[in-house]
Amino acid sequence: MAGQLITGRIVTPDGVLDDGWLHIDGGKIKAVGTDQAPATERTTRADWVVPGFIDIHCHGGGGAAFTSPNPDDIRTATAFHARHGTTTLLASLVSRPIPELVEQLAILREHVTDGVIAGVHLEGPFLAEARCGAHDPAILTPPDRDSVAALLDTGQVRMVTLAPELDGAIDAVKQLVDGGSIAAIGHTDAVESLVLPAIDAGATVATHLFNGMRPLHHREPGPIGALLDDERVSVELICDLVHLSPTIVRMAAQHAGTNRTVLVTDAISATGAGDGQYQLGGLTIEVRDGVPTVQGSNSLAGSTLTMDAAFRNLITACGLDITAAVAATAARPADLLGLDTGRLAAGKSADVVLLDDKLQVERVLQRGNWIA
Structure with a gap:
């Protein structure tokens, strides 16, 4: 046979x-x-x-970033993560002016067509300045219909992260969903009452839950409480044991369950390339002992995580079983993207x-x- x-x-x-x-x-x-x-x-x-791992939030790896105009860099990053078991990924782009994003989306088009990447995730620029993290605050802007349309018209955008408290954000969520993209909530300082309308409008993903958002409070749950508690929302978790403690990962994964938990890397170009200085969306990033931060601050700037390490961490450090780890690294992200993979x-x-x-x-x- x-x-x-x-x-x-x-x-x-x-x-x-x-x-x-x-x-x-x-x-x-x-x-x-x-x-x-x-x-x-x-x-x-x-x-x-x-199953092969599926990473819906990855900025690069192996010394290369998805913001590069060089096709070889795109293939270098995907090949690096493939060696760590990632067979499908979304190329994530940090906040840049809309014309620059449209230009980079055009560069990435051939890689989507060739199946090197499954599409593009835009992390910004529709983010809250108060929770900008490793995004240049000077570039952040509220969404408007023309900007969202320009991004969607490229045909490469599978997911967009935005802050629901911004003017025009709820309309943008509806526009993204109507255009066939996933609306994700992240880098937000919103209170719960501002998050819920975005979910009702169609937002279905929490971008790296806990990170880049207003903290949970027992009288004001904010985005963390709203997103984790809503059955319509899948939650990204960066399981590098730096962004989140094992206890927090375990609590969130157990509450969300296998149908809503998605492990991501949020990996930057420094992943697998060693400590030193790197560029991310116009900002200088310093990597020390494998931990990237914005130069001159303690703000985390993505990670140097790979999906196989996240998979192991969920099992060995956080105490979940291998079937839950497979669901979070393959089955659930496949369902989110509508892919015919993610399960054996x-x-x-x-x-x-x-x-x-x-x-x-x-x-x-x-x-x-x-x-x-």
Whole structure:
């Protein structure tokens, strides 16, 4: 029989198959089982077999950023993350003037068409100055209909993060959703009463929950309480154990559940490239001991996290099981993006990561092809 087999402990939507197999052919998963496996041309065995990771919030890696005009840099960043098990990602762009974003979206178009990236996430410029983090406050602006239309017209925008308290934000949420993009709430100083209308208007993602937003308070839940408590909203968590403590990650993931928890990296170009100085959206970033901050401040500026490390951290440091980790790194983000991947099941795209007994990446299969 044509194709290949992957054997080991297979993490499926229904649980773990302790001695299971995947039959892969033509870039698709043909079958999954534990009984007699079909005869194939090749068999590869691993301790753990999980779906390829999907990162919906990634600015770059391997020394390259998605803001670069150089196509080689885009491929360098995606290839770096692929070696860490990420088979699908959204290229995230930080706040820049609208004409610059439109120009960069045009540059990224060929990479979307070629399947190198699944689309673009715009983190700004419609953000609150009070919670700007590593975004240049001079560039931040309220959304207007023409600006949103210019971004959507590029055809590459899959998600936009905005602050719901800004003038025009609720209309922008509706415009984004009507245009087929995901509206995400983040970098916001809004009180709860200003967040809820944005959710009602169609916002369905919390951008790196807890980070870049008004803190939770027992009398004013703010964005954290509103977003975490609403069943319509999926919550991004940066599980690098720097942005969030293990206790907070565990509490948030347990409350949101497997249908709403999404692990992201928020990785910048410094990821995998070592300590030093880097540029992010016009700001100078200093990386020390793997932690990026805006030069001259303590403000975190993205991360140097990879999805495999986030996956391990959720299990080993935060105490969740491997099925929850698979849901947060593959199944839920796939559902958000409407992708035919994220689960080891018949008919799904053959995006597969092979892990050793310590959950370290050994091999990576993307659409049926070994890429690492």
